[in-house]
Each structure stands twice: as C-alpha cells, then as structure tokens.
Amino acid sequence: MKRALGTLFGVFFLLASVLSCVQSVVFDHAFYTDLYEKIDLPSSTGVSMEHLEEAIFMMTDYVEGKRDNLDGTVIWKGEERPTFNAKEQKHMVDVRTLWLNARTCMIVCWIGCIISLLFIFWLWRRDAFSVLLQGFLQALAVLLVVLAFFGLWALTDFTSFWTWFHTVFFAGNTDWLLNPAADFMIVICPEEMFSTMIGQCVLRLFMVIIPVPIVLAWLKKAAGRLSLTGGLSEKEKAEGEF
Numbered sequence: 001m002k003r004a005l006g007t008l009f010g011v012f013f014l015l016a017s018v019l020s021c022v023q024s025v026v027f028d029h030a031f032y033t034d035l036y037e038k039i040d041l042p043s044s045t046g047v048s049m050e051h052l053e054e055a056i057f058m059m060t061d062y063v064e065g066k067r068d069n070l071d072g073t074v075i076w077k078g079e080e081r082p083t084f085n086a087k088e089q090k091h092m093v094d095v096r097t098l099w100l101n102a103r104t105c106m107i108v109c110w111i112g113c114i115i116s117l118l119f120i121f122w123l124w125r126r127d128a129f130s131v132l133l134q135g136f137l138q139a140l141a142v143l144l145v146v147l148a149f150f151g152l153w154a155l156t157d158f159t160s161f162w163t164w165f166h167t168v169f170f171a172g173n174t175d176w177l178l179n180p181a182a183d184f185m186i187v188i189c190p191e192e193m194f195s196t197m198i199g200q201c202v203l204r205l206f207m208v209i210i211p212v213p214i215v216l217a218w219l220k221k222a223a224g225r226l227s228l229t230g231g232l233s234e235k236e237k238a239e240g241e242f
Contacts, residue, residue, distance in 0.1 A: 002124060006135020009116040013136065014143050014209065016109035019102055021204040025197055026099075027064050032056045035193055045187050047076055055083050056188045063096045076184055088185045091175035098169055129220035136213060147202065158195055 025031055033053060036042070042049045051074045061067045070092060072083040084092070121128045154161040166176045180186045 002127070002131050003134065003138075005116055005120055005123075006131040006133075007138050008135070009113060009120065009132060010136040010139025012109045012113035012116060013212075014139050016106050016113055017208050018143075018201075018205060019106035019109070021201045021208065023103070023106070024204060025200045027060050029053075029057055029060070031197070031200065032060075032193070035196055039190070039192055041187075041190070045076075047074065047187060051075060052188055055184065058083065059092060059185070059188070062092060063099050065096070065100060074184060076187070081184075083184060085183065087175055088178065088183055091170075091178075091185075094170050094173070094175065126223070129216055129223050133213060133216040133220055136216060140209065140213070151202070154195070154198060158191065162191075162194060 033049075036049060036052055041047075041052060045052070054072065055074055058067070058070060058072055062070050070084045070089050073080050074083045117132070120131050124131055150161065170176050178186050
C-alpha cells in the first residue's frame with residue numbers, strides 16, 4: 001500500500017505540474033509578443049503587430065474562458081475581414097472544450113496530490129518522506145520515458161507529431177486542417193510558435209520537478225536524524241530512571 005499511495009502522489013503531482021506549465025505558457029500574452037518580435041511576423045505577413053496581438057490574445061482568452069466569442073476584424077491582404085471565419089471558430093470551440101477539460105483534470109490532480117500527501121503522513125508519519133520520494137521517482141521515470149519518446153519525435157519530425165496530436169485529440173473532424181491562403185489563424189499560429197511553446201513548457205516543467213526529489217531526499221535524511229536523536233534521548237532517559 002505504501003508503494004501504491006506514494007506512486008499515486010507522484011502521478012498526481014506530475015500530471016498537475018505538466019498541465020500547470022502548459023497553462024503558464026499558453027495563456028501568457030508576453031510569450032506571443034516576444035515570439036512575434038523574434039521571428040518578425042509583422043514583416044513576413046504584412047499584418048501590423050497591433051492586429052496580430054489582438055487576434056492571438058482574443059483566441060487565447062476565448063480558449064481560457066475569459067470571453068464568449070471570437071468576434072473581431074483584422075486588416076489582412078489589404079482588406080478588412082473577420083479575424084476568424086466559421087471553420088476557424090468551430091475549431092476553437094473544440095480547442096476550448098479540450099482545455100477546459102484539461103484544466104478540470106489539473107485541479108483534480110492537485111486535490112488528489114494533497115489528499116494522498118495527507119494520507120501518507122497520517123499512515124506512515126516516520127516514513128512519509130521516504131514513501132513520497134520513492135513514489136515520485138517511480139512516476140518520474142515513466143514521465144521521462146514518455147517525454148523522451150515524444151520529444152525525439154517532435155525534434156525529428158514536428159509536422160508529423162503535430163498532425164498525430166490533432167488526429168488524436170480532435171478525432172472525427174478536420175476543422176484543424178486550415179488553409180494558409182484563407183484562414184488567418186495560420187498567420188498568427190506559425191509552426192515556430194508551437195515548437196517554441198512546447199520547448200518552454202518542457203523547460204518550466206523541469207524547473208518545477210528537478211528540486212522535488214532533492215528536497216524530499218533532504219527531508220528524509222533530516223527526519224531520520226530527528227528520529228534517531230529522539231530515540232537516543234528516550235534511551236538515555238530510561239537509563240537515567242533505572
């Protein structure tokens with residue numbers, strides 16, 4: 001039971017961390033502004049930075065649930081037109097549903113992480129840090145294998161990886177297949193954006209998870225010293241009474 005509950009804690013923590021890192025990157029407006037400036041998107045598309053930002057911020061705010069529509073206009077190819085056409089808006093409904101479900105999963109995982117943590121300390125107070133460390137490392141090993149597989153795939157053939165992602169999570173429709181000549185969403189979402197986004201998510205994830213086993217190992221060692229000191233004190237006390 002120790003091993004199962006410890007691993008469950010690790011799974012909850014890592015899943016919640018993955019989704020939290022995705023949230024921190026995908027809905028960060030500054031990420032898009034910095035990227036557009038870096039790749040000089042206004043020059044390559046002929047669309048002003050103001051309109052590019054308005055469009056991407058509208059899209060991310062809609063997916064996050066901060067607004068209820070995608071109504072707006074943009075100057076593209078010398079004419080004013082709706083920012084997103086019907087097909088693009090339909091696809092974004094699917095993306096919004098996907099993210100809101102993922103956000104619910106993230107919240108459930110954080111709650112599960114806290115509950116499993118409390119149970120571990122309640123059941124095995126002295127061995128709690130050892131249980132947490134072992135469970136976390138087991139879950140982390142699985143995560144690293146998954147990240148290595150998909151990371152290698154994305155690095156060697158990002159288009160293939162990204163196509164697979166859409167066919168899995170948007171199965172049953174082809175609304176995600178957009179036309180660069182007619183769909184403005186392609187303009188504000190170049191392939192460089194997605195590859196950079198994934199890289200940022202992975203970087204932030206490692207910044208979160210790397211300190212965890214180090215801290216747990218230190219706490220395990222500290223708890224062991226305290227237990228030993230407490231045990232010696234009781235022994236000395238008993239000898240003194242004798």
